[in-house]
Amino acid sequence: MARTAYHDALDEVTSDLVEMADLVGSAMNRATAALLEADLTAAETVIAQDQEIDLRQKALEAKAFDLLALHQPMATDLRTVVTSLRMSADFERMGDLARHIAKVARMRYPDWAIPPAFRGVILEMNALAVQIAARTGAVIAEKNVAAALDVERHDDAMDNLHRRLFEMLLDPSYDGGIETAIDVTLCGRYYERFADHAVSVARRVVYLVTGEKLGDVRV
Amino acid sequence: MARTAYHDALDEVTSDLVEMADLVGSAMNRATAALLEADLTAAETVIAQDQEIDLRQKALEAKAFDLLALHQPMATDLRTVVTSLRMSADFERMGDLARHIAKVARMRYPDWAIPPAFRGVILEMNALAVQIAARTGAVIAEKNVAAALDVERHDDAMDNLHRRLFEMLLDPSYDGGIETAIDVTLCGRYYERFADHAVSVARRVVYLVTGEKLGDVRV
Numbered sequence: 366m367a368r369t370a371y372h373d374a375l376d377e378v379t380s381d382l383v384e385m386a387d388l389v390g391s392a393m394n395r396a397t398a399a400l401l402e403a404d405l406t407a408a409e410t411v412i413a414q415d416q417e418i419d420l421r422q423k424a425l426e427a428k429a430f431d432l433l434a435l436h437q438p439m440a441t442d443l444r445t446v447v448t449s450l451r452m453s454a455d456f457e458r459m460g461d462l463a464r465h466i467a468k469v470a471r472m473r474y475p476d477w478a479i480p481p482a483f484r485g486v487i488l489e490m491n492a493l494a495v496q497i498a499a500r501t502g503a504v505i506a507e508k509n510v511a512a513a514l515d516v517e518r519h520d521d522a523m524d525n526l527h528r529r530l531f532e533m534l535l536d537p538s539y540d541g542g543i544e545t546a547i548d549v550t551l552c553g554r555y556y557e558r559f560a561d562h563a564v565s566v567a568r569r570v571v572y573l574v575t576g577e578k579l580g581d582v583r584v
Numbered sequence: 585m586a587r588t589a590y591h592d593a594l595d596e597v598t599s600d601l602v603e604m605a606d607l608v609g610s611a612m613n614r615a616t617a618a619l620l621e622a623d624l625t626a627a628e629t630v631i632a633q634d635q636e637i638d639l640r641q642k643a644l645e646a647k648a649f650d651l652l653a654l655h656q657p658m659a660t661d662l663r664t665v666v667t668s669l670r671m672s673a674d675f676e677r678m679g680d681l682a683r684h685i686a687k688v689a690r691m692r693y694p695d696w697a698i699p700p701a702f703r704g705v706i707l708e709m710n711a712l713a714v715q716i717a718a719r720t721g722a723v724i725a726e727k728n729v730a731a732a733l734d735v736e737r738h739d740d741a742m743d744n745l746h747r748r749l750f751e752m753l754l755d756p757s758y759d760g761g762i763e764t765a766i767d768v769t770l771c772g773r774y775y776e777r778f779a780d781h782a783v784s785v786a787r788r789v790v791y792l793v794t795g796e797k798l799g800d801v802r803v
Binding site for chain 1: 648649652653656658659662663666669670673750753754758762763765766769770773
């Protein structure tokens with residue numbers, strides 16, 4: 366009986382993490398819409414809902430702590446719980462990054478922060494961020510090492526897009542001014558960091574499941 | 585006898601964290617020198633030594649994990665160990681941020697990334713970052729709530745300097761061009777995030793010691 370409660374609690378930590386992956390993906394998608402459409406309502410929604418993500422992180426931390434205190438898990442279970450604490454912090458931070466993008470949209474409203482020439486790259490970065498969040502959820506839910514490799518691949522693509530933003534800003538044809546250059550620089554960094562945190566989560570799950578670093582795993 | 589080993593291990597986790605605080609403060613100070621003096625050797629040193637900080641974080645994580653597995657600490661001790669995991673991740677990230685600043689210096693070498701007009705603010709941001717790291721070490725070593733309030737105060741000052749950087753970039757007199765605006769924007773963000781992580785560490789210690797949020801603590 367106690368053993369069942371214990372395993373329920375362990376499963377709950379995992380399913381909470383999967384939900385967080387889902388929430389931060391949605392938050393980023395809505396934040397991008399806010400940014401590209403100068404949509405104040407969408408921006409406010411992302412900013413308000415980030416508190417929900419923060420609360421989930423705190424709840425997960427409390428659950429994991431109770432698990433440690435009450436059940437004193439051993440070996441792999443202990444590693445799972447300890448790792449979940451770190452992963453929940455990554456998701457919480459991914460939510461913050463979506464909020465930062467929403468705040469750029471809100472700060473420039475009713476203007477658009479991002480000029481037309483940059484929309485395509487930002488849209489691609491968002492699409493990658495959303496996919497990355499979804500694949501990270503799959504990594505956790507299914508202990509799916511192939512999905513973890515997708516996360517790494519998407520992160521490489523994100524880094525390329527991030528570099529392209531800088532190239533566009535430094536191109537002689539750029540005429541958007543300093544304020545826009547600052548906004549693009551910061552938003553670019555937020556998307557890139559979002560992906561970095563997802564990679565960190567994916568790598569931790571793979572290490573947990575296989576005992577190997579992701580770079581060394583053959584699939 | 586086993587109890588002594590247990591307490592030694594707990595003390596070691598704390599002293600490791602204090603050392604990390606020290607290391608990241610030094611790293612940031614040297615990174616700033618690299619940035620402001622276009623000092624390639626200093627930049628390379630910071631970049632190389634960041635691996636040392638990463639290794640320390642991994643070692644601390646392993647120690648904390650062993651502590652949980654072997655000694656199954658309870659109550660406050662359990663909370664201390666779990667919190668130390670999160671704090672070590674903050675310090676590791678602070679080391680990354682110093683490395684990022686060193687990389688900006690290296691990328692622009694032999695030129696200076698930061699024009700003369702911005703040196704004063706960057707120097708002030710660095711001084712705050714170094715103080716913040718030192719005060720965070722004191723918070724951990726001495727469970728010093730007053731030091732935690734210093735960290736918060738310095739972080740507020742850091743936020744003000746961060747805003748001043750943007751004001752200077754957006755001032756009509758700014759003539760540094762887009763590349764410099766990007767460098768200043770990113771470096772400003774790195775100093776500000778460095779301080780944010782220190783605040784997060786300080787708040788966790790205060791919560792651990794007093795059971796209260798830092799904003800509610802009277803000293």
